[in-house]
Amino acid sequence: KQEVTQIPAALSVPEGENLVLNCSFTDSAIYNLQWFRQDPGKGLTSLLLIQSSQREQTSGRLNASLDKSSGRSTLYIAASQPGDSATYLCAVVDAGQNFVFGPGTRLSVLP
């Protein structure tokens, strides 16, 4: 059974810092991996999607990497801003087309 973990559970940084969020999964037989942002009491906003054959994806200040063999993905946020404060979820899509979510990292960027 696929299990997804995220470290750290919470992170607080001053504005302007670069930061890395980590996601680990136990079964490397994934179809893709996605990073989402969730604001309090809101739904999910898709940030980046990495296909299993890809190593990384970039969108603006965000860069996500994928090392399928080791079961790891990282989300790099450059020059963090207070507006980046949210919970970041990673999800792996397994061979059965099931989304398995990690517990999330709650990010606070302090002005």
Add this chain to the structure above:
Amino acid sequence: GAVVSQHPSRVICKSGTSVKIECRSLDFQATTMFWYRQFPKKSLMLMATSNEGSKATYEQGVEKDKFLINHASLTLSTLTVTSAHPEDSSFYICSASRGGGYIQYFGAGTRLSVL
């Protein structure tokens, strides 16, 4: 494109009543829709998967008689929480997929509070 609308965004109801949540794909046909439940500070847990015109497939531990799912058209799925109790209070999120489930588009969620 690929917008999913979920309604209502928040509902408060008395214990014992039933609540219906709607999930609509606004600009695409969703062959498959998914319903998730999220507890405070926890991640999303899949409740059930529904394909248009067929019965939903429920995850282990989810009561199908408590959480009724209908996927009557390619753009609409509904989740009805029957005889709601305080322990059903949670955040419910739907998602929709054009085909299979490799990419899902998520609704904004519904906060259910049962008094």
